[in-house]
Amino acid sequence: MVAGVLVEISNKNVDKIFDYKIPKELEEKIKVGIRVLVPFGRMMIVGFVLEIKDEFNDKYELKEIIEVKDEDIILTDELLELGKKISKDTLATLISCYQTMLPKALKAKHDSVVNKKYDTFYRIKGEIEEKLPSKQQELVDLIKAKNEIIRSEALEISSSALNSLLKKNYLEEIKKEHYRVDYSDAIVPKKELTLEQDLAVKKIDLKKHDVYLLHGVTGSGKTEVYMELIEKALLDGKSSIVLVPEISLTPQMVSRFQQRFGKKIAAIHSALSDGEKYDEWRRIARGEALIVIGARSAIFAPVKNIGIIIVDEEHSDSYKQSDMNPRYNAKDIAIIRGKYHNCPVVLGSATPSLEAYARALKDVYKLVELPHRVNGKELPVVNIIDMNKEMKYSKGHFSKELLEAIKIRLEKKEQIILLLNRRGYSSFVSCKNCGFTFKCPNCDITLTYHKSSNTLRCHYCGYGEKNYEVCPSCHEKALSNLGVGTQRVEEELQNNFPDSKILRMDYDTTSRKGMHEKMIKSFKNHEYDILLGTQIVAKGLDFEDVTLVGVINADTGLNIPDFRSSENTFSLLSQVAGRSGRSNKSGEVFIQTFNPNHYAISYTKKHDYIGFYKEEMSIRRALKYPPFYYLVSIRVSGSDEKEILNEALKIKRALMRNLENTIILGPSSATIFKLNNIYRYNLILKYKKEPNLLDVLEKILDHYKNKVKIKVDVDINPSQML
Numbered sequence: 162m163v164a165g166v167l168v169e170i171s172n173k174n175v176d177k178i179f180d181y182k183i184p185k186e187l188e189e190k191i192k193v194g195i196r197v198l199v200p201f202g203r204m205m206i207v208g209f210v211l212e213i214k215d216e217f218n219d220k221y222e223l224k225e226i227i228e229v230k231d232e233d234i235i236l237t238d239e240l241l242e243l244g245k246k247i248s249k250d251t252l253a254t255l256i257s258c259y260q261t262m263l264p265k266a267l268k269a270k271h272d273s274v275v276n277k278k279y280d281t282f283y284r285i286k287g288e289i290e291e292k293l294p295s296k297q298q299e300l301v302d303l304i305k306a307k308n309e310i311i312r313s314e315a316l317e318i319s320s321s322a323l324n325s326l327l328k329k330n331y332l333e334e335i336k337k338e339h340y341r342v343d344y345s346d347a348i349v350p351k352k353e354l355t356l357e358q359d360l361a362v363k364k365i366d367l368k369k370h371d372v373y374l375l376h377g378v379t380g381s382g383k384t385e386v387y388m389e390l391i392e393k394a395l396l397d398g399k400s401s402i403v404l405v406p407e408i409s410l411t412p413q414m415v416s417r418f419q420q421r422f423g424k425k426i427a428a429i430h431s432a433l434s435d436g437e438k439y440d441e442w443r444r445i446a447r448g449e450a451l452i453v454i455g456a457r458s459a460i461f462a463p464v465k466n467i468g469i470i471i472v473d474e475e476h477s478d479s480y481k482q483s484d485m486n487p488r489y490n491a492k493d494i495a496i497i498r499g500k501y502h503n504c505p506v507v508l509g510s511a512t513p514s515l516e517a518y519a520r521a522l523k524d525v526y527k528l529v530e531l532p533h534r535v536n537g538k539e540l541p542v543v544n545i546i547d548m549n550k551e552m553k554y555s556k557g558h559f560s561k562e563l564l565e566a567i568k569i570r571l572e573k574k575e576q577i578i579l580l581l582n583r584r585g586y587s588s589f590v591s592c593k594n595c596g597f598t599f600k601c602p603n604c605d606i607t608l609t610y611h612k613s614s615n616t617l618r619c620h621y622c623g624y625g626e627k628n629y630e631v632c633p634s635c636h637e638k639a640l641s642n643l644g645v646g647t648q649r650v651e652e653e654l655q656n657n658f659p660d661s662k663i664l665r666m667d668y669d670t671t672s673r674k675g676m677h678e679k680m681i682k683s684f685k686n687h688e689y690d691i692l693l694g695t696q697i698v699a700k701g702l703d704f705e706d707v708t709l710v711g712v713i714n715a716d717t718g719l720n721i722p723d724f725r726s727s728e729n730t731f732s733l734l735s736q737v738a739g740r741s742g743r744s745n746k747s748g749e750v751f752i753q754t755f756n757p758n759h760y761a762i763s764y765t766k767k768h769d770y771i772g773f774y775k776e777e778m779s780i781r782r783a784l785k786y787p788p789f790y791y792l793v794s795i796r797v798s799g800s801d802e803k804e805i806l807n808e809a810l811k812i813k814r815a816l817m818r819n820l821e822n823t824i825i826l827g828p829s830s831a832t833i834f835k836l837n838n839i840y841r842y843n844l845i846l847k848y849k850k851e852p853n854l855l856d857v858l859e860k861i862l863d864h865y866k867n868k869v870k871i872k873v874d875v876d877i878n879p880s881q882m883l
C-alpha cells in the first residue's frame with residue numbers, strides 16, 4: 162500500500178503530495194489525517210497522510226515511511242477539506258493552512274519539547290493479611306476510604322510508608338493524564354432573560370444553517386443571548402465555538418462563561434504556553450470540552466458535532482490574519498464550518514461591519530436586533546467638545562467641560578473611564594525651529610521617544626539611538642517632545658485631581674501575564690477612581706459604577722490612510738461610549754475633537770448606527786470600495802527600489818492583459834514604504850465579478866516563487882490598507 166504525504170516545508174515548490182510505501186508492520190497504524198516521519202532528500206521530515214492507495218506505479222522505487230507520529234487522527238475529514246478550501250481561496254500553500262489549524266506543539270520542530278504530563282494515583286490491590294505499622298495502616302485506611310489517592314497526598318502522610326507498601330506489592334499504581342489548565346466548576350445561576358433577549362434567542366434556529374447578524378446596542382445583553390443558545394445546543398448534545406477579538410483582553414467575558422459552564426469550557430488564551438494549548442486542544446478533540454472560547458485561530462478547534470458558532474464583536478479586524486499566510490478571515494471559516502455542521506453562525510456587534518449589515522439588509526444574513534439596554538435606561542448622553550476653541554484657553558489635554566465632569570463624578574464616588582486613542586500615534590521628537598523629525602534609517606517611519614531611557618526607537622525594526630540635545634539639521638537647541646503618551650496624560654490628570662486614584666492601562670502596563678485581569682478586578686473593587694488607557698479600555702468592559710466616559714483625542718484614527726478609518730472611528734467611539742451607565746445609574750460621555758462636524762463623530766453623538774451606515778455607504782459606492790466592490794491587495798517588496806517598481810509595473814501589465822472587469826490601482830508606495838531596508842509597493846484591485854481572478858493571481862505567484870530578491874504577497878479581501 163501507498164500513502165500520499167504532504168511534507169512540512171512551506172514552499173510553493175514542494176506543496177504537493179508525495180507517495181511513500183507503507184511498510185507491512187505499519188499498515189494497521191497508518192490512517193488518513195495522522196502525521197508520519199518520511200525521508201525527504203537527505204532529511205527526515207514530518208508530513209501529513211492525506212490519502213492511502215492500494216496500488217502504485219512500479220516505474221519508480223518508492224521510499225518507505227519510517228515511523229508513525231500519532232495514534233489518533235489529528236486532522237479529521239472536515240479539517241482536511243477545510244485546509245484545501247482555505248489554500249484555494251487565499252492562494253497560500255496547503256501545508257501552511259494545516260499548520261495554522263493545529264497547535265504549535267503538533268508542528269515538527271516542537272515535537273520533542275512538549276510531553277503529556279501524568280499524575281500517579283494508588284489503589285489497594287487485594288486483602289492485606291499482616292498487621293501493619295501505624296503509618297502504613299493510616300495510609301491504607303485513607304486509600305480504602307477514598308478508593309484511590311494521588312501521590313502527593315500519600316507523600317504528605319509518609320514517603321517511607323508509601324515505599325514499603327509499594328515494595329510489598331500491596332498497591333496498584335495508576336497513571337492519569339494531567340491537564341495543565343485547571344477549571345473550577347463553580348456554577349452561577351443564569352439570569353432570567355428579558356423579553357427582548359428571549360425573542361432574539363427564539364429567532365435563531367439551531368436546527369439548520371443560517372448566518373445571523375445580532376445587532377445589539379452596548380449593554381443590551383448579547384453575552385446572555387450567546388450563553389442561552391449554547392446551553393440549548395448542549396442540551397441537544399452539541400458543542401459550540403465562541404470567537405472573541407482578543408481573548409486576553411476579555412477576561413470578564415471568559416469568566417462569565419466559566420461561571421455558567423464550568424469544566425465544559427476550553428479557553429484558548431494567547432497567554433497559555435504551547436503545552437497548555439496542546440492540552441486544551443486534546444481536551445477538545447476528545448470531546449471533554451464542549452465549548453471553545455478563543456481568538457481567531459480557535460475557529461479551527463477540533464470540535465465535532467458543532468451546534469452553534471458565535472463571532473462576538475464581528476466588526477473587529479482581528480478576525481483577519483493580515484501579517485502572514487494563509488491570510489484567512491475567521492468569519493469566512495465560521496460560515497464554512499457552520500454549513501458543514503448544518504448549524505447557525507451568529508455574528509454579534511453593537512456596530513456591525515458595513516459588509517455584514519449590507520448582507521443583513523439584503524437578507525443574505527438574518528437580522529436579529531436588541532435595540533435597548535438590559536437596564537431599561539437610555540444610552541448615555543454624548544457631548545462633543547470642539548478642541549479648536551478649547552486650545553485658545555488651555556495648553557493641556559483636557560477641556561474645561563471634561564475636567565468639570567470628572568470633578569463631579571469624583572465627588573459622587575462614581576467611576577470614570579478615559580480613552581487616549583493611540584492608533585498610529587505616539588510621542589515623537591521634532592525641531593520647533595526647522596520642523597525636522599527623526600526617522601528610522603531602515604524603515605522610513607517616525608522614531609518614538611522613550612522617556613525612561615531617553616532614546617529614540619523604531620517600533621517596527623527595533624532600531625534605537627540616544628536622544629539629541631540639538632537639532633541635527635539646523636543645529637538649534639529647539640527639539641521638543643510632541644505627541645501624547647498615556648504617562649503624560651496621567652501626570653496632567655493627577656495634577657488636576659491630586660487626591661484621585663488613577664489606573665493606567667495600555668499595552669506597556671498589561672504585557673505581563675495576568676496583569677490585565679488583575680487591573681480589571683481592582684478597578685471593579687473601587688481601588689481606583691479613574692481608568693485611563695488606550696483602545697484596550699473600549700473592549701467589552703462591564704463596570705456598574707462607571708458613569709462617565711471621556712475620549713481625549715477622537716481624531717487620531719481619522720487620519721489613517723485607510724478607507725475604513727471613519728468606520729473604525731465610529732465603532733471605537735460607540736464602543737467606548739457604551740461603557741458608561743451600564744447599570745442603575747445613568748451615564749454620560751464627553752468626546753474631545755478637532756473635527757466636531759465629522760459624520761463619524763456626529764452619528765456617535767446620536768447613537769445612530771443606521772444614519773452612519775447610510776452616509777458611509779454612499780461614500781463607498783462613489784469611491785468603489787467594499788461592500789460594493791471586492792478588493793485584493795498585492796505587495797511587491799525587495800531591497801532594490803528600482804527593480805521592484807519595475808516588477809510591480811510588469812505585474813500590473815500582466816493583470817491588465819488577463820482581467821476584464823477589474824480596476825487596477827498603483828503601483829503606489831506602501832504607507833510604510835521602507836521597512837528593515839526592504840522597499841514595498843502596493844497594487845490594489847477592485848472588482849465586482851472576475852471569474853479568472855484566482856487563476857491569474859496564482860500564475861503570478863508561481864512566476865515569483867523561486868525569486869530570492871523579489872517577494873510578492875497577495876491579500877484577498879484585506880482588512881487594512883497599509
Ligand code: ADP
Binds near residue numbers: 354355358
Ligand atoms: P453587551 O455585550 O450587549 O454589551 P452584556 O452581555 O455585557 O451586554 O450585558 C450587560 C450587563 O447586563 C451585564 O452586566 C450583564 O450581566 C447584565 N445582564 C444581561 N442580561 C441580563 C438579564 N437578562 N438580567 C439581568 N442582567 C442582565
Ligand code: ZN
Binds near residue numbers: 601602603604622623
Ligand atoms: Zn526601523
